[in-house]
Amino acid sequence: MxxxxxxxxxxxxxxxxxxxxxxxxxxxxxxxxxxxxxxxxxxxxxxxxxxxxxxxxQPAHLLLTCGVFGNITINDVGRTIAMLHTLVLADGIVIWTRGRTDDGHDPSHDIRACFAEHGFIEMSFTSPADARFRVGMHRLTARPATVPPMPPGTRMFSFI
Structure with a gap:
């Protein structure tokens, strides 16, 4: 990078x-x-x-959460995505990665839905059939006019 x-x-x-x-x-x-x-x-x-x-x-124009969502629980993924509006500007972009699991389950579908629930639109999603990795890019389109600061002393996620 x-x-x-x-x-x-x-x-x-x-x-x-x-x-x-x-x-x-x-x-x-x-x-x-x-x-x-x-x-x-x-x-x-x-x-x-x-x-x-x-x-x-300051909120960012571009935020990378690569290597995070595959190493935290799905509840932590949801909590993290819900808090991203405090970290990116209106029209800011989040690029994220997630791999398929060994049993073939693809959590990226849930992640994409979670971004949509929190005011992001999908700009790009890559899901090669011959690879385990997934890469998504979402733009924040529904950032409130007044965004409270990140709450102190709170945990968005813990690596597992």
Whole structure:
């Protein structure tokens, strides 16, 4: 992701926030951002499932939840999607991933329905027949005029 950000305007105007719980991985991301000349990239070593991590940040134009929905319960998926309107701007885009399960069940259908229930329209969905992965892209179209801030001390999800 970081090399792609660096291609846009030499990375000078892109503001990015990366959240990684593992200190080794977050340090690698910090080092890479510096090496790519991305001065406005903030890498936080924090818990992405805790709402306190997002206090005092501005809503994003683009939010990636890749590698999350396949590692949390379906209840946590629903809770997380319900809170995304606090993290993205009106017309903001969320890109997400989810894989099929070993028994052939495809939870991506439930995820797509959950996005629709929470004011997002589907822009794209990729579901290759010969692969387990699914990639969805949704735009927030029903963001309230006044959005309360992310509630502190709340858990959106926990990795299982």
């Amino acid at each position: 970081l090399p792609i950000l660096a291609e846009h305007d030499g990375g000078r105007t892109i503001e990015a926030l990366l959240i990684e719980r593992d200190p080794t991985l977050s340090q690698r991301a910090r080092t890479a951002a510096i090496g790519l000349g991305l001065p406005r990239t903030d890498v936080r070593t924090a818990d992405a499932g805790a709402t306190d991590t997002y206090l005092h940040i």
